[in-house]
Amino acid sequence: GYLRVFEVIYSQILSVCCVNFITYLQLCLIGRWRLGEHLTPMLAMTGIDLVIVVIWVVGMRYVYTRLYPPRQMLMIYGGRNPGDLRNKFETREDKYAIKEMASLSLGLDVIKEKINGYKAVVIGDIPSHERNLLLKYCFEKDIRCYSIPKLSDIMLRNADDIHLFDTTLLLSRNLRLTEQLFFKRIVDIIFSLAGLVIASPFMILIALAIKLYDGGPVFYKQPRLTKDKQIFMILKFRSMKMDSEVKGAQLAKKEDDRITPVGKLIRRIHFDELPQIFNILKGDMSLVGPRPERPEIAALYSERIPEFDYRLKVKAGLTGYAQVYGKYNTTPYDKLKLDLTYIETYSLKLDLKLLMLTFKILFQKENTEGVEAWQKTAGQEKNEEND
Numbered sequence: 001g002y003l004r005v006f007e008v009i010y011s012q013i014l015s016v017c018c019v020n021f022i023t024y025l026q027l028c029l030i031g032r033w034r035l036g037e038h039l040t041p042m043l044a045m046t047g048i049d050l051v052i053v054v055i056w057v058v059g060m061r062y063v064y065t066r067l068y069p070p071r072q073m074l075m076i077y078g079g080r081n082p083g084d085l086r087n088k089f090e091t092r093e094d095k096y097a098i099k100e101m102a103s104l105s106l107g108l109d110v111i112k113e114k115i116n117g118y119k120a121v122v123i124g125d126i127p128s129h130e131r132n133l134l135l136k137y138c139f140e141k142d143i144r145c146y147s148i149p150k151l152s153d154i155m156l157r158n159a160d161d162i163h164l165f166d167t168t169l170l171l172s173r174n175l176r177l178t179e180q181l182f183f184k185r186i187v188d189i190i191f192s193l194a195g196l197v198i199a200s201p202f203m204i205l206i207a208l209a210i211k212l213y214d215g216g217p218v219f220y221k222q223p224r225l226t227k228d229k230q231i232f233m234i235l236k237f238r239s240m241k242m243d244s245e246v247k248g249a250q251l252a253k254k255e256d257d258r259i260t261p262v263g264k265l266i267r268r269i270h271f272d273e274l275p276q277i278f279n280i281l282k283g284d285m286s287l288v289g290p291r292p293e294r295p296e297i298a299a300l301y302s303e304r305i306p307e308f309d310y311r312l313k314v315k316a317g318l319t320g321y322a323q324v325y326g327k328y329n330t331t332p333y334d335k336l337k338l339d340l341t342y343i344e345t346y347s348l349k350l351d352l353k354l355l356m357l358t359f360k361i362l363f364q365k366e367n368t369e370g371v372e373a374w375q376k377t378a379g380q381e382k383n384e385e386n387d
Contacts (some may be wrong), residue, residue: 001066001068001095002095003187005058005061006360008057008061009053009054009057010359010360012053012057012242013050013053014356014359015045015058016049016050016245017046017231018054020042020045020046020049021302023042024039025044027042031119032260050058050217050345051131051192053126053227065094069309070094070095070096070097070099070121070146071075071095071096071119071120071271072095072099072118072119073089073096073097073098073099073118073121073122074095074099074100074102074114074115074117074118074120074121074122074144075089075098075100075101075102075121075122075124076102076103076121076122076124076126076134077101077102077103077104077124077125077126078102078103078124078125078126078127080102080124080125082101082124084331085122085124085125085148086098086101089122097197099118099369100114100118100121100174102114104126104130104309107263108130108133108134111134111157112134112137113142113145114133115137115138115141116141118143119141119143119144120143120144120145120146121134121138121144121145121146122145122146122147122317123135123145123146123147123148124148125148128150129176131147135147146259149337151307151310151336151337151340153282153335154340154341154344155172155174155344156172157341157342157344157345157347158172158344159172160173172371176313176314177314177346180347180348181347183348184348184351185283185286185287187348187351187352188280188286188287188289189281190278190318191287191355192280192287193281195277195279196281198386199274202271202274203237203274203275206237206262206266206271206274207237210237210238210260212260213243213260213261213262216238216242216304217237217238217242218236218237219236219238219275220236220237220238220239221233221234221235221236222294222383223294223295224292224293224294224295225292225293225294225295225298225312225316226284226292226312226315227312227313227314227315227316228312229309229312231295232279232284232285232292233284234279234284234285234292235274235275235276235278235279236276237266237268237271237272237274237277238263238274239259239260239262239263239264239272240259240260240263241258241259242257247376251371270361273318276318277318279318282320284315285315285316285317285318286314286315286317286318286319286352287315287317287318287319287343287351287355288317288318288319288342288350288354288355289314289315289316289317289318289320290311290314290316290317290320290321290339290342291317291322291323291335291339291342292301292316292317292323292336292361301332302334305333305336307336308332308336309341310336310340310343311335311336311339311343313341313343313356314343314346315328319354319355319358320339320342320354321338321339321342321354322335323337323358323361324354324358324360324361325338326338327331342354
């Protein structure tokens, strides 16, 4: 129910195509067919499958929304502006309806009275002590509670239960990837080589389009951070004008006039990132990992969020948890939470899942939108402090 219609359809289409492809290979072996022989019936069946999938998903979502109308909720917030969080909930009006906002400054007694009038509560980014009291109150009253996790919550999420005596212990091993690194590297090489073969025609066309547009360089090199603060030169297709950073490093903004027409297209479908396959083969990056940040921007983030360097426990990645579940303009603190979730719950299975989900974001415009005009970058905030 919490998934978007597009996400469910995408998942089902991916499943149908994989199953039918494997089925066709089995039939080729059993019937001793050549690859491509008797392909038309299989393609026709796949087409019918996909039509049924779309009709079924849309129909069942209609039934679901009638059985489970949007949940009426109270949002509790602290010192931070709750507008951004509320806007996120409002993008899913089919699931959630924020009917009232309550500031923590009202006092816990007043807030508890308000909670009694709802069957669900959203607890924003408030101090841990008050949050814990409200969580316990919702537990006592059997009220559903949505809570924004702290960094420490994410660290404990994958902890082991230890029962040495009559007091439960939570063991956070806090280990870096060890034996998994070998298998992760093998996956990087195999998928990168396959991706290079598939992407080569597109890369040639993109290179020609960039060169023909303004005659400038096709590729763009830039220092980025990877594991243990090591700096490497990331390789991308140039999507901006040649003088785009004469005023220094800055994140791309929404409707940024520095982006060329060719750049808008390749950024929208993330094809500007394709040359990073060479970074992966070289070993500077991994297929899956935290987004590689520029050293100067990461330094500014770290001044405000000292834990931001926790992301550098693993290699930077072409795709990752924050890239799939976040957006280009997701706040640094939220990116840190997403990347820390990946590090704390790492497995090869998770890597494969994120690789599959990466295809989904190619069709989602919000994942490539730049920073809004009202959003301040780390550099802007730093300049304001200096002024």
